Amino acid sequence: MGFYDDEAAGRSQYLTFVLAKYALDGTFLGFQQLASQMSACPMTYNDVLNMQRFGAMTENNCEFDLFSLMQGPDAQPESANVLFELFLKDDKGNLIDVPVLIKNLRLSGAAEGAA
């Protein structure tokens, strides 16, 4: 999978991640470019740009209010109760699925860590 530096030649210094969104009942809600949807921490426009910039390591840390998740659906954060599927968009516009490792998932008493 190749990524390049100049738009005319299909190059870009930014990686584009795309999220497929699903409701809890499996209804497909559409595609969205990854910005701050997967982060519980608020992110500025520059944070999002830096995150997408190739080679720039970014880290956003915060403490967030758990009580907001206890509210009814109308008062919950926008990305609560939405299932995401993450893709990387390559220079040809193809969506490359991104594997997910859940570090502390337990299946029927098995050890932690399952993909």
Added chain:
Amino acid sequence: MSGIDEPGGYAAKQKPRYIRWANDVRIKVTMDPTTPEAVYRPYAILDYRAGDGKTIDLSSRSSASFVMEYYSDYGPIMTRCLIAFICLFVLVIILWAGRMRNWSNRNPKDVLGPANYASAFTFKAAFYFFDTWSQIMFWLLFFSCATVFIAFKL
């Protein structure tokens, strides 16, 4: 993610009995050293936490992090650097021995005297060793940094 486990609970907009959230989200992108301007397939690592709704109140907070990591496998380059380091270290020893031999020829023991010779020899040995080391190893650092910069940063 909120956990409502009564039938029709979401439709009825009930409050959740428990909640689960992604405490740590980490997306790793690894560069492919064999192909210019290419990366391996990225992957995401998630760490979830969960809490009982009965224990969550207005003051309940949790830490969270979102990390985007770009990682390069420097293994092959570091192996080449190690080989170069060993070769250059041998070169340093040879040059140092040559410089010490020249110094000894220019400053014979009987001219300096036995007491002065030992201290002068020790000082020069250390001086020439570190001087030769710094001059030779500078180029190793220069070219290894240049290689990493050209291969991974440009």
